[in-house]
Amino acid sequence: MRVLRRLLDRRHRLVATAVAALAMGCALLALSPDTASTTVLVAARDLPGGALKASDLTPAALRPDTVPDGALRPGTPFAGRILAGPARRGEPLTDVRLLGPGLLAAHGPGTVATPVRVADPETARLLSPGDVVDVLAAASTWDGAVPATTVAEDVTVLATPAGDSNGGALVVLATTSEQATGLASAQAGGRLSVTIGPRTG
Incomplete structure (x- = not known):
């Protein structure tokens, strides 16, 4: 009987330790910052529309769930392309904002x-x-x-x-x-x- 009680006590301690470790891991995971990001091109300043210059867009890291569909990525050739309308500083630019197939597809x-x-x-x-x-x-x-x-x-x-x-x-x-x-x-x-x-x- 005494041996059985010791075994049960030991098992309870192991379970309690495992639960405590799991709780600590969850707490650390909740507190740790989400470092995942996706780099896209955004307006470097308020843009009036018209032909884009190389300095008009700049890379910015966004959370993946905030990246709009069709967002332009670094390396996309955009200089000389026509921005269909004004864009605010920091706004991610997408294919439907530029004069071309993406914009025409909506019509x-x-x-x-x-x-x-x-x-x-x-x-x-x-x-x-x-x-x-x-x-x-x-x-x-x-x-x-x-x-x-x-x-x-x-x-x-x-x-x-x-x-x-x-x-x-x-x-x-x-x-x-x-x-x-x-x-x-x-x-x-x-x-x-x-x-x-x-x-x-």
Whole structure:
């Protein structure tokens, strides 16, 4: 009987020691910092949109569960790419923020990016990516004004790159191939303007 009691006491001590060690391990694990991280490219400062320079993005380490899908990683060539809209300092940049396949994919199959030059730069400054516009064309003639005609309806603004506005302002639109052809012809023969409608999304 005495031997059995000793064995039971010894077993209880071993169990208690194991439980205490497990509790201590859990406590240390809870207190230890999570060192896992993923490095992505973020805006080095507030960016207005337009063509990116090499100094505009900088690497930053984020927790893996906070990294957005499509985030740009170090080594991704981005200099010269068009940032579709403003970005805040520290914001992770993703593929859908840059003019290209990722951005166009959100507008459905058959969509192309069509740059057009709007004659009035002040009007172009009112535009932001996501705006829906109609594009009007007025032919340049020697015998007086010709009424403007609509050459593209309900097209979405993808980007408004900054640049020299002496010859108007560049706007990049999401269009079909047919609309792109019509816009190119209208731009060659006249001046383009836009009217802004309600956003669809």
